[in-house]
Structures are given as structure tokens and as C-alpha cells.
Amino acid sequence: MHLKELGKTGVFIPEIGLGTWDYKGDTTALRKGLDAGAMFIDTAESYGTELLVGRLLSEMRHAVHKTVFVATKISPQNFRAKDLRNSVDSSLSKLGVETIDLMQLHEPNGAIPIEETMGALAVLVDSGKIRFCGVSNFSVRELQAAQNAFGKHKIVSNQVRYNLIDRTIEKEILPYCQANDITVIAYSPLAKGVGRILDCDPNGTISRMAQATGKTPAQIMINWCNFRDGIVSIPKSNSAERVLENCGASGWRLSPDDFALLNREIKFRHRTNFDSLVRKLIPRSLHGTAVKLRALLPRGLRRRIT
């Protein structure tokens, strides 16, 4: 498993972590991922998987020399200082750890002053409850405001959607993060299921590349995400086989020619602010249903609704 430095912290994390949104089942699949070197787990207070991750960590404590890097998130409704402290205590308790490696603000909340939120986080870093702080779904402007409010501490990561068919971050967020030593943690690197990316590959480039390289389409897709410096990704799977397959997307690199070919051939989009607003307005609880409904549409139509 290839490692990348988290921001400029001197701490190196696996370039493939284990996503846990909508993760179903016991610890088996996640455990396979850890064994395969993906010693980095992403959860959130809103996912309902912190307890499961805690159970996994307690199983791992019996293994020698294994340190799992644990990232979780605070929901935006808990960004007031008091609520934030309670959230962190709750996450620490569910995860069964004394320190959270990476605490992320799940998404911006314009209704609560960022100074209050970042001030509360800074105190928790100083007290040792949080090791590093990151954000998620923050624009460049929001990142700058959060960093200004964070004083001597540094925001080390921004977790954002990034995959072959949604390259929105390439315009502003990715260049800004790369220039400021902020690691991009790419979520939905498979666009919530490889089929959605294959729908946007009219000439079958990914399948041909997979055959030629001896990799699977999912591995090509994840390797593409991690190709550039400063990006790691966190695919999610319920199945042990697929978790292992996804871990096999590290330890090698697409050739620059193949990377360029994918950039040209796969139909992608940059989301507009309007797109982002519409997505924000759809309740998270409906996202899974929307994905299932989309799968019923004909391919040509599906391609337009990424």
C-alpha cells in the first residue's frame, strides 16, 4: 500500500482508506482491508458506524504493531462550541479511543460563526482529544475562513467528491489544496458504484485498459483518483472481496499516457453552484433511493444524471 503525507504533518497515511457510509455487516470486510494495508478508516457521527469501527479497533488491538488512522466527522448542526465538545466526547467513547486522529467538519454551516467552531476545535487539539483537523465539502473561500479562524493550528485535509465523472474540484479546490499542503480525501471515488462511471465511457476505454494492465475497472478508477500528488481516496464496500480488490488499486500507477487517455475519454462534469445547491437540498436519507432509481433508467439517460 502506497502512503502519502497528510498535509505537512510528517504523518503518512495509506492512499486508500476504508469508507463506511452505508456500510452494512460486521467487521469482517473492514478487517480484510486493514490486513491489506488500508490502515485508515473514515466514519462520521452521522453514519452510525462509529461503534462498529470502535469494535474493529478493539479487535485490532490484539494484533502487534498495527496502528489504524481513524477519521471521523462532526455534523454541521453540532458546530456550536458546547455541542461540538459533546460530539467529540461521544465519538471518542463510541470509537473507544483517547485521541481521534482526524476530526473533520462534515460540511459548512453558514449559520454558526466559523470562529466559534474552529476555536472549540483548537482547544480540543491542545487538550489531546484530537490529533489533526480537517474539513469536508468546503469551498476555497470556506477553507480560507476556517484556516484564518484556526490560528496557529493547520487544517490538514478537505474531504470532497472526486471521481472520473465528477471532476468539479479540479477547477479551484484541488489546486488550492495542493498549493497549501492540504490533503484531498476523495470520497465516492467509484461514483457510488462502478456502473455509473462505465456509463460515461462510450468507447470502452476502461475495460480495455483493465485487460491490458491486468487490473479491474474499479482499480483503474481508484488509481486514477490517486494519480496526482496530495490525493488519497476512501472507497466503500460491504464485501470483503471488493474491499481487497479496491486495496489492489494501490502499489502501482497508471502510465501518464493512460491517465491522459482516461481524462480525454471519460465523459465528466464540473458541477455548478446550482447543482451543488440542489444536491444539498435533497435530504441525505433519500440519496440511496435516488441512486437505485437512477439505475433503472436507460444508459443514455443515466449518463446525464451523474
Ligand SMILES: NC(=O)c1ccc[n+]([C@@H]2O[C@H](COP(=O)([O-])OP(=O)(O)OC[C@H]3O[C@@H](n4cnc5c(N)ncnc54)[C@H](OP(=O)(O)O)[C@@H]3O)[C@@H](O)[C@H]2O)c1
Ligand atoms: N464527506 C462526505 O460528505 C461524504 C459523502 C459521501 C461519502 N463519503 C465517504 O466516502 C466513502 C465512499 O464513498 P461512497 O460510499 O459514496 O461511494 P463509492 O466508494 O464511490 O462507491 C460505493 C459503492 O460502490 C460499490 N463498490 C465498491 N467497490 C466496488 C468494486 N470493487 N466493484 C464494484 N462495485 C463496488 C459498493 O457496493 P458494495 O458495498 O455492495 O460492494 C457501493 O455501492 C463513504 O463510505 C464515506 O466514508 C463522504
